[in-house]
Amino acid sequence: MRRLERSVALVDDYRLFADEIANAIAAGRLQPGERLPTQRAFARRRGIAASTAGRVYAELVRRGLVVGEVGRGTFVRAAAGLPGAGLPLSEPSRARVDLELNYPVVPGQSALLATALTPMVRPDALDAALRPSRAEGTPAARSAFAALLAADDPGLPEGGWLPEPEALRFAGSGRQALAAVLAALVAPGQRLGVEELTYPVVKATAQRLGIVLVPIALDGDGLDPDALAAAHRAAPLRAVYLQPRVHNPLGVTMPPQRRERLVEVLRRLDLTAVEDAVWAFLRPDVPPLAALAPERIVLVDSLSKRVAPGLSTGCAVVPRAFREQVTASLRAGSWLPSGFALEAAFRWIGDGTVARIGAAKRADATERQLVAREQLPDALLRGDPGSYYCWWELPPGWHAETFVAAAAREGIGLTPAAAYAVGPRIPRAAVRLGLASPPLPVLAETLATLATLARSTPDVHMA
Numbered sequence: 001m002r003r004l005e006r007s008v009a010l011v012d013d014y015r016l017f018a019d020e021i022a023n024a025i026a027a028g029r030l031q032p033g034e035r036l037p038t039q040r041a042f043a044r045r046r047g048i049a050a051s052t053a054g055r056v057y058a059e060l061v062r063r064g065l066v067v068g069e070v071g072r073g074t075f076v077r078a079a080a081g082l083p084g085a086g087l088p089l090s091e092p093s094r095a096r097v098d099l100e101l102n103y104p105v106v107p108g109q110s111a112l113l114a115t116a117l118t119p120m121v122r123p124d125a126l127d128a129a130l131r132p133s134r135a136e137g138t139p140a141a142r143s144a145f146a147a148l149l150a151a152d153d154p155g156l157p158e159g160g161w162l163p164e165p166e167a168l169r170f171a172g173s174g175r176q177a178l179a180a181v182l183a184a185l186v187a188p189g190q191r192l193g194v195e196e197l198t199y200p201v202v203k204a205t206a207q208r209l210g211i212v213l214v215p216i217a218l219d220g221d222g223l224d225p226d227a228l229a230a231a232h233r234a235a236p237l238r239a240v241y242l243q244p245r246v247h248n249p250l251g252v253t254m255p256p257q258r259r260e261r262l263v264e265v266l267r268r269l270d271l272t273a274v275e276d277a278v279w280a281f282l283r284p285d286v287p288p289l290a291a292l293a294p295e296r297i298v299l300v301d302s303l304s305k306r307v308a309p310g311l312s313t314g315c316a317v318v319p320r321a322f323r324e325q326v327t328a329s330l331r332a333g334s335w336l337p338s339g340f341a342l343e344a345a346f347r348w349i350g351d352g353t354v355a356r357i358g359a360a361k362r363a364d365a366t367e368r369q370l371v372a373r374e375q376l377p378d379a380l381l382r383g384d385p386g387s388y389y390c391w392w393e394l395p396p397g398w399h400a401e402t403f404v405a406a407a408a409r410e411g412i413g414l415t416p417a418a419a420y421a422v423g424p425r426i427p428r429a430a431v432r433l434g435l436a437s438p439p440l441p442v443l444a445e446t447l448a449t450l451a452t453l454a455r456s457t458p459d460v461h462m463a
Helices: 002-027 039-046 050-062 109-121 123-129 139-149 174-185 200-209 225-234 256-269 320-332 339-350 353-375 400-409 440-455 458-462
Strands: 066-069 073-076 168-171 191-195 212-216 239-242 272-276 297-302 314-317 389-393 430-434
Touching: 002 050, 039 050, 050 066, 050 073, 066 400, 073 400, 109 339, 109 353, 139 168, 139 314, 139 339, 168 174, 168 320, 174 200, 174 239, 174 272, 174 297, 174 314, 174 320, 191 200, 191 225, 200 212, 212 225, 225 256, 339 353, 353 440, 400 430, 400 440, 400 458
Parallel strands: 191 212, 191 239, 239 272, 272 297
Antiparallel strands: 066 073, 168 314, 297 314, 389 430
16 A cells, blocks of 8 residues: 555656646746756756656656757757646747747738628527537538539549539538548547658547557658558558648649549548648649549548638538548537538638638748748758748758757747657658748748758757
8 A cells, every 4th residue: 555655656746846847937937948957967956766857857748848859958849838738739839930830811801801791790690690500511501612612623524623512511620620530430449541741630639539540651742652552451541641732741732643643542442531621722723632532532621721710610521421420420529610600601702702812822822932942941941832831851960859949049939840740750850830920021030040040050059
């Protein structure tokens, strides 16, 4: 009994030490980029065992408060959260200039959105919009979203693709739609193929759902179909999640030959794919992969990036074979959409507001990419010329986590490559730069600061 009590006390002790450091970070006594003592020095100062100090540091890493760099030390993260809770990579950074958070907003968009909302304040319209909503939404919402997702392409049958309105299902956000689709398609313990660099939320969602992620190799054209087939032969995959247009974080868009080859492999393996199209509005010239194989690809989209972060309504275009499962998943997860948001979206799509905002954002993203290439070494950058983010391979000598910590000391928040990596393969030292949030002059100045930082050596900043 005494041994059990002592064990419980030790667990509480290491957490208390972790809480103490977390409080110091939250209060600003420990600044982003500041190096913590070595674990041995920490143990000596506190009079605790080295193994307990190791548990303290591991707990801080788990909470997302610090990052460790082999051979260099442990540093306070750029986006350190509140005591006792890690801050997800998808949440806003506390840095002065945020290149992690990536919600684009263009001038004048609020005025455009307000115009379409005016009729909704009538009591009859408001009454209808505030009623409970279903996963199937309304006929008007289904037709509006089907038209929004439609694609024109001479290479497609009938010159384009228009999803069947009855295939639409809705959620409160794109993340909820994605979680519902994954929960419907992949049972706990089953394997889901994903690009070896993928959207971090998918990693977290899979962990919560008990889904095993299997990394699939990427090249300059996107996911490698042969690598997908090899992974499926090694042990069957239940489905594959991918971003064929404006891949996050690399910005890659699959060329036609790769898309056709991938669809061929999906059909041969009898595999279902989940296509993330949240950033695809930046490449309206490229039709969705779902247009080539609508019977086996579930397309997931959202209005959060296309319109505004507060309008996070998500949708999925679901093949007939999976509609019942996806609908049940949305209900079971309490991921149903807001009726008010669906009604607002229907009006914004119908009056052309969404199309106008999308066009403005495409022009804005292109301008921001030009700024990035003016300020940073072009040979080390990857990204679609019309994307709101880019992948920056760091100069020799830098590790991603060390560079993120050094940038934090300059008041700049970045996301390291490891946040996107799946599996044991460690990506080259790289960071993702979200270009959408700062005003253009601030973005140019910030990128110039990063370029200067990259030309220096890590020891100068981490001493």
